[in-house]
Amino acid sequence: MGMNLNKDNGRRYFDNYPLSAVIPRWIFALVEMGLASYFVFKFGFRFGLIFLIYGFVGIFVLLPLTRCNRCFYYGKVCNFGLGKWASLFFPESGEKVFSSAYGYTILLWPLRIIPIGLGIIPIFGLIRGGLSVPSGELGDMVETIISGLEMVPYGIFVIYLLVIYLHRKYYRSRSCTRCYHISDCPVYNKNSLLENEGR
Numbered sequence: 001m002g003m004n005l006n007k008d009n010g011r012r013y014f015d016n017y018p019l020s021a022v023i024p025r026w027i028f029a030l031v032e033m034g035l036a037s038y039f040v041f042k043f044g045f046r047f048g049l050i051f052l053i054y055g056f057v058g059i060f061v062l063l064p065l066t067r068c069n070r071c072f073y074y075g076k077v078c079n080f081g082l083g084k085w086a087s088l089f090f091p092e093s094g095e096k097v098f099s100s101a102y103g104y105t106i107l108l109w110p111l112r113i114i115p116i117g118l119g120i121i122p123i124f125g126l127i128r129g130g131l132s133v134p135s136g137e138l139g140d141m142v143e144t145i146i147s148g149l150e151m152v153p154y155g156i157f158v159i160y161l162l163v164i165y166l167h168r169k170y171y172r173s174r175s176c177t178r179c180y181h182i183s184d185c186p187v188y189n190k191n192s193l194l195e196n197e198g199r
């Protein structure tokens with residue numbers, strides 16, 4: 001699998017990512033989406049279904065239309081493998097600035113904001129329950145809160161947050177460092193948005 005030199009920044013990058021880089025990203029993404037779905041389905045079956053459909057549309061339609069279609073990896077194997085998918089079903093954008101449609105990323109935010117919000121609500125309930133113990137003693141409050149910390153749903157929520165964190169750590173260290181867009185990608189470098197505005 002070839003590596004090339006990016007003349008702009010002197011870094012080596014993958015022109016196509018190997019499967020050993022793509023597969024872990026999919027495993028992370030599927031585990032994350034599975035745990036996220038748990039919280040949304042728990043809230044309501046219909047919400048869960050809508051969430052899954054929206055996740056599918058987000059990854060396979062919105063991302064290709066707002067990022068992949070102006071990416072170096074359009075038609076190639078990017079670290080998520082979507083560059084190939086995008087070139088099969090979506091036209092390439094004439095736009096050369098990679099981050100030009102980055103603002104639309106906001107459309108993907110619900111995929112994390114909703115499950116995180118639904119995961120936090122029971123924690124507030126637990127704390128409220130602890131604060132209202134009849135004795136009003138701090139020790140009783142803490143004990144009530146700790147004794148209510150069960151694996152389901154609190155442990156699952158912690159695992160979910162951990163998976164998001166590890167996923168991010170993984171792609172930033174393993175994928176971004178070999179990516180052609182490392183210098184102009186707002187995911188990796190927020191300042192690139194400002195730099196690109198001046199272009």
Ligand code: SF4
Binds near residue numbers: 171180
């Ligand atoms: S720098 Fe990282 S997040 Fe940005 S396009 Fe490349 S691999 Fe994806």
